[in-house]
Amino acid sequence: MRAFLLITHRASADGDFTLEDMPGSGGRVDIVVRCITSALLLSHGVRRDTVIYVLFQRGRNSPLLLEVRGAEVRYLRPDERSAGALIRHALIRGGEGLTSPGIYVWRRNLEETLSRLSEMGEITLLAEDGEDVETVDFPENVVFVLSDHLNLTEEEEEIVRKYAKKAVSVGPLSLHSDHVIAIIHNVLDRRQYS
Template sequence: MRKLVNFLILIEKIIDFSKKDIDKGNTPLEIYKICSSIRTTFCLSYNIRKNNNLFLYFQENKILIKFEGNKLRYLGPDERSQAILLRKALNQINQNNMVDNPDWIKSTPGIYVKVFNTNQSFILWLKSLELKHIVCISESISIDEFPFLAHTYDFPKIKKFSSLDDLHELFFILSLNFQSNSLLIQFIFSLVEVFPSLLEHTILTPLNKIKAIEDKILYINFQIDQRAIINNLEI
């Protein structure tokens, strides 16, 4: 049986767009990439992946959007459906004065929005999940980009994807900035500053041969499905 899988996508900031942009086919590239990520996280040929959750964190805005697979409704396989649901979620921020509200606000079934006062508060929320492992999917790994690797090669742990165990128990973190690791680097340094012991549960994994973020998610889902099939055959 396929167990719960969580994905978190780090995004620099909210890109403004409207339903009119969507209807005219003028969806901004960043929104298109987000929609593609939503699609590959949840959409199967004739069904929705109920055991996947997706979190979108907009760092400059300090906004977190949660998609719960087992509660999702109205999510179609087309970009328009995904973009409209995303727009509705973002509209909740102004409508509910969410800056002073620490609770999740429901947008549509299975989609919720939360606003943090600081990025440090977001890290503390992440810590509260008591995750077994956090897997940061990077484009590459170099000491130039991750200078703390010069001091120790095991902090955080570095593993190839093929060597990861218990994929269904992992919390995958990816960056929408597919041209560099900058958002991911900022995130890891925030871990170090706010709660360094979280790094004990953090794994750094390169997937540089797969360029598009939606293809990375597709690959992760495929590997999890394949391992689930193999485990069932062994039973």
């Protein structure tokens, strides 16, 4: 099982954004959407072995954890607008649990999230100053933690480092989070399928 946890900083848990302006009205929820499609979609299919979690820390309903399971998700398409509509639907519904096939919301903060995820797989922080991913061995079940366009706060980093066994870097340049996910998948795909 591969999992990703995206920690957001300005995106609202309330789903009160418009599809016409996801970056502005959504506090960069466009990044959330691209990370979800990058984590779960192949060219003609879904990565059934992958789950992505997104932590929302702003808004009335925060903290809120969105979970999208590759094995169950339906109606997830690669374009940003339709995936954005699916995410907004999950957020505005409120409550906890299943919101549409494969999509769940939970009332959890960062510490609670990591505590649970650390039972599912080895927590690994994706950080620019981490070890080169190519030189690192991963167990079968691994949970990669990454930030959106902003760095983790000191407090967040302290919590993550408490659970993370490793910090790894995908390369020498600072990349968009969705591209980092695509590269991590590629590294693991090569090892698993080659």
